Amino acid sequence: MAFQLKPWPNPEISDIVYELPPMPYGTSFNLLKLIDAYGESVRDGTDDSEDAPFAAISTFKALSLSDVIAKAIIRLHYEHRGLDGDQLVLVAGPEQRGGLLDAEALLANLYERLPQDWDAALRAYRAALLAEQDYDRRIWTPGYERGKAGGPGNSKAVEAAMEQLQDVRCNAEHLLLDIPAPSLQEFTIKYLICFDNDRDMNGFHEDLCAEAKRLLQIDTDPDDSEIAIILRNLNGRAE
Structure with a gap:
């Protein structure tokens, strides 16, 4: 499915409101830290407090297409700044709608070039x-x-x-780690990337567990006890 801006369900903010798109897979860690700082400065509400973090993002040297897209998304927000609670949104008047649609078309073209x-x-x-x-x-x-x-x-x-x-x-x-593995064979590649040869990428641990359950077709219930979860994970294989 082609990239599209998603309308934000609060017309009281402005005539036209869109959800800020998530950052794409593969965005550099250091760039994500700058983006987090930008978001916090917007939520802070102090006049022009986001100018410095935005400048840092603008001068960050993109290392991949994902970085280029992430920088474009933040620039789009900087030019159409909006906030609904803690959620960053894109706001525009009728006269700015054309510019947002042009940006949407550009982002769609860039997203098509990412590994799908x-x-x-x-x-x-x-x-x-x-x-x-x-x-x-x-x-x-x-x-x-x-x-x-x-x-x-x-x-x-x-x-x-x-x-x-x-x-x-x-x-x-x-x-690669963010893209769902088609089968258990590809899942093992993910696991080895994260933990073989003394690597310890614990930040992916929960996602890997969730993906293993998806591939094994194990239903989960957050209210289950530890023992119930272990039994559920066996999924009848020991019967």
């Missing part, structure tokens, strides 16, 4: 891994070893390039 399925996201992740591995093998590790031996180590430019490749890989990784 597991296979596309996996290819993007593999490409990012190979690029980081190649640079590490050819450039970064030899420079690091020279530095350890007392010679000239890696320059700031080399360190910055390596860091950028790592950021691109992390973004592709998060995009």
